Amino acid sequence: MARHRLHPERIVQNWNDMLRVAGSLKLGTVTASRLIRTLQRDGRPTTLGKAIGEYGRIYKTIYLLNYLNDPGYRRRILTQLNRGESRHSLARAVCYGKRGELHQRYKEGQEDQLGALGFVVNAIVLWNTRYMSAALQNLRVQGQMMDLTDIKRLSPVGHDHINMVGRYSFTLPEEIAHGDLRPLNRGSADSF
Template sequence: MLSRDGNPTPLGLAIVHFGRLHKTLHVLSYIDDESYRRGIKGQTSLQESRHALGRYVFHGKRGELRQRYIEGMEDQLGELGPVLDCITLWNSVYMDGALDQLRTEGYLVRGESIVYLSPFARKHINVQGHYSFLLPDRPDTRPGPSCCR
């Protein structure tokens, strides 16, 4: 038992004090160690980038729940994660392809530059629902009967 009648037991008090020790060591490490601070900042920036992508995608930059019933809200929020995963995968695959193309064309692609790329890019995503499916005029080179072109 960790508490009895609203008061912590000796075991509960020990766990509380142990947690305070861990928190104190963390704060002291954060103050003293610059590399530790940089690592935490990097992780925080990465997570904030994912949240920014979620805000951008979620209802076309508005970030509002529009359903009047709770089940619909849960559906909307439940689908946001897989959509963000798909966007991240798409961006990762195409950034990797772009890097490969740059390498094959003879450009110097440095590893220290690649670490600044993010799969959470979002400017190229159309979230407003305005799409154009017009193809440029070009000769049809597909095989098959002319009636099916």
């Protein structure tokens, strides 16, 4: 399945230099960008660069073999990918006016946009988490049986219930100002 064979002799011959590179990075005596320039000449890897590449292939091979051999591992990776994509989907929905693109030309402006986007996304996740917790508690009080695997699959990044382009009121109702939650939606079981 693999396209390349490992060349362990490159690793053995350059092992001491590889340790020096790792130590330099760890201690901060060399920057990553300078190291990358050092590991290449005219766009081609140096001998040390090739050795580091060979060392990386060991871990890449182990990862691929684990991925192919273990269905549970594949499911965990897919779950993480789905979680990441769900978060990106929420961020795109929040930043709908510019299709999720940053349009500030300067770094500080982009940082401000990203900070505001992260703040709103985190607020939505917090809001959803509090209400999901309240809904679960309400079901427990009613004596509903809940499957733990179903609860584990709940995600606070859903946003279909949020009107992103509606009117917004920033005056808090009295009960919310005192720390209470809004009444839970008592929709039918089909609405879940």
